[in-house]
Amino acid sequence: MDTLLRIAALLLSLVVHALTLAFVVIGCWIxxxxxxxxxxxxxxxxVAGVGVLLLPRSRRLPADAESLARTSASELYGVAERVAQAVGVEPPATVAIRDLTVASAYMRVGRRRRVLVIGLPLWLVLSARQRVVLLAGTYAEARDDGLIVGGALSTLAVWRESLLQGESAPRREEAHTRIGATLGSFATPAGTYEGMGSIGRGLGKVLGLPVLLLEWTLIRLVRSGSSGAARQRLARAHGVATEVELAELAELVRGGRFLAPVQAAALRGASVPEIRQSACARLETLVSYGGAHGTEPGLLTEDASDRIDNELSGHYARAIKGFGLLV
Structure with a gap:
């Protein structure tokens, strides 16, 4: 069943790409x-320009993500690869960090390169065991729609945003008013700008309905077709981290309960080791793993976790200066 759904998603994606290519061909023919x-x-x-703008783009790293060299973060790369192999996903080719983002992500960048992105504010305060849980959950939740299907979804997202989210532009409206005041009787009648904008937004909503339906259908096919692989990744992740561990860490991220004390310590001028020590002690009271651990031992020892902190010490010192911006 999953195979049939994946084939259907692939065929629908090819239709989207064919429509995009049709704009370019028709524009050139005109x-x-x-x-x-x-x-x-x-x-x-x-017409051709619309087609070019809708061509699928390769996914890029977030602008604030910094890729780490393997030579300068060998321990971090090591645990990232060990947990990836335990969960059953391809190990990341690159590990990157973000100073002011809590969540972590595992994504395909470009055509083939797989990148693990770690949010430093959360990583700083986690124990060795909790870091393994974070990596296992990040790998288990990762989705890879592939170049063809992923490109079709990105194209449909551009269509949806262009057709359905258009709003009046205050600056353009102000410029139109100034031009009307300057030209006087030669200007377009009052209300023309607003009227044309309303017509454009209405037309966008009409044309956007088929786009919404197409996008919804493709998303459902992709999710249904990859459900078996997702269940398999989650099952293997439970061999590394229990369901309770994954759920409690996810709740910790959503609630942001760890963040306020860390921000307060950073504003007081506390050092990185002081912030980490107090935060780790506080997290022990916020989580209740009950001693239940996954079945994969030795993925990250306390000594190796300390060596990772040494590798990231300079990045920590830079990141805590901006922790007050986190909300």
Whole structure:
């Protein structure tokens, strides 16, 4: 069943890509068939430009993510690879960090490179065991739709945002008012700008309904078709971290209960070791793992966790300066 759903998602994605390519082809044909008329050049360029803008783009790292060299963070790369192998996913080619983001993510960047992105504010305060739980949960939740299906979803997202989320632009409206005041009787009638904007937004909603339906269908096919693989990853993750551990860490991230004391300590000028020591002690009272651990031993010892902190010490010192910006 999963195979049939994946095939259906692939075929629907090819339809989306064919529609995108059709814009480029039609735009070029309009220019070629009417090369003597400037107006058709403009129309053709607009149509082809829409197609080019909708072409799928490779996913990129967030702008604030910093990739770490393997030579400078060998312990961090080591535990990232060991947990990935235990969960049954491809080990990351690159590990990156974000100073002011709590959540972690495992993503495909570009065409093939897999990157593990770790949020330093949470990583700083976790014990060795909790770090393994965080990595296992991050790998288990990762989704990889592939180049064709992922590209189709990104194209549909651009369509949806363009057609359904258009709002009036105050600056343009103000400029239109100034032009009308300058031109006087030569200006367009009052209310023209607002009227055209309303027509455009209404047309966008009408055209956006098929896009929404297409996107909804593709998302459902992708989720249903990958449910078996997701269950398998989650089952293997439970061999590394129990369901209770994963649930409690997820709740800790959602609630942000660890954040306020860390921010207060950073504002007081506490050092990184002091912040980590007090935060780890406080987290012991916030979680209740009950001694239940996964079946994979030796993924990260306390000594190795300390060596990771030494590798990241410079990044910690830089990151805590901005912890007050976190909400």
């Amino acid at each position: 220019i070629y068939a009417n090369s003597n008329f400037l107006v058709f050049w403009l129309v053709g360029l607009v």
